[in-house]
Amino acid sequence: MTFDLNPANDCLAGKTILITGASDGIGRALTKGFCEHGAHVIALGRSQEKLEALFDEIEACRPEAITIHPLDLATAQTEDYKLLANALDEQFSSLDGLIHNAALLGARSPIEFYPDGDWTTLMQVNVTAAFGLTKALLPALARSEDSRLIFTSSSVGRKGRAFWGAYGISKFAVEGLMQTIAEEVGNISNIKVMSINPGGTRTAMRRDAYPAEDPQTQPTAESLLPAYLALFSAEGQKFHGQALDARNLEA
C-alpha cells in the first residue's frame, strides 16, 4: 500500500483530533506534526508540566492549534470522560480523530512472577481507558463527516511473546476492541476504525524495553508522521477494520 509521502501542508485543516499520551514520544511527535499540517489537536497527557511545555512550543508558531487536557488515565473514571466530551461539545461541532496512543510497558517477566499491581494499572491505562474514552467520544466522532478512531498496537499484540506480560496481552485486547467497534459502526457512521503498530521507534518506552540497544538504530517518532497522515487522508478510509503496520504503510 502506497500513499502520498508529501501531503499538502494544510491536509488536516479544519480537523479536530484528540491524541492521548501526547506529552512524550510518538504522541508528542504526532501532536506537533498534526498541528503543523493544520489540525487543532487536543493533547491529552498525565503531566501538566510536559503538556504546558508542548503548548508553548506549538503556540509560538501555530497559535490556537493546540488545546491541552491533563488527565491521568490510570485513575480516570467515566465522569472524567463525560466532562471531557462535554467540554469538546461546547468548543467543537465534531471530533475528526481520536488516537489512543498512551500506554504503559510494565514489567518484563514470566507470567508466573508477573506483579499483580502492574497488571491492574497497565490494563487500566492501555485498555480500560481506551474503552471509556471511546465510549464518551463516539457521538462526537459520529458527527464528523469523515473521522478516524485509531488504536495503537504492537507486534506483541498480534503474536504472543514470552516475558512481555500484560503489555502484549493489553495490545491483543486493543485489537479486539478495534475489531468490535469497527463492525459496530462500519455501516452506520462515517467513523473509520483501525489499529496501527508503529514498529520499533526511538522513545522512552523503547529504551525501557531494550536497554542494551543503541537508540540511534531506531527510527525517530517524527518519521511516523506520513503514515499517520495517510490514515486521515480520503484514501485512509479503506483501512477500516484493519490491523496496520506503520512501516509497511511507508513502502
Ligand SMILES: NC(=O)c1ccc[n+]([C@@H]2O[C@H](COP(=O)([O-])OP(=O)(O)OC[C@H]3O[C@@H](n4cnc5c(N)ncnc54)[C@H](OP(=O)(O)O)[C@@H]3O)[C@@H](O)[C@H]2O)c1
Ligand atoms: N516506541 C516503540 O518502539 C513502540 C513500538 C510498538 C508500539 N508502541 C506503542 O506506541 C505508543 C506510544 O509509545 P511511545 O514509545 O511513544 O511511549 P512513551 O515514550 O513511553 O510515551 C507514552 C506516552 O503515554 C503517556 N502516558 C503513560 N501513562 C499515562 C497515563 N496514566 N495517563 C496519561 N498518559 C499516560 C506518557 O506520559 P508521560 O509523558 O507522563 O510519561 C507519554 O506521553 C504506545 O501505545 C506503545 O505501546 C511503541
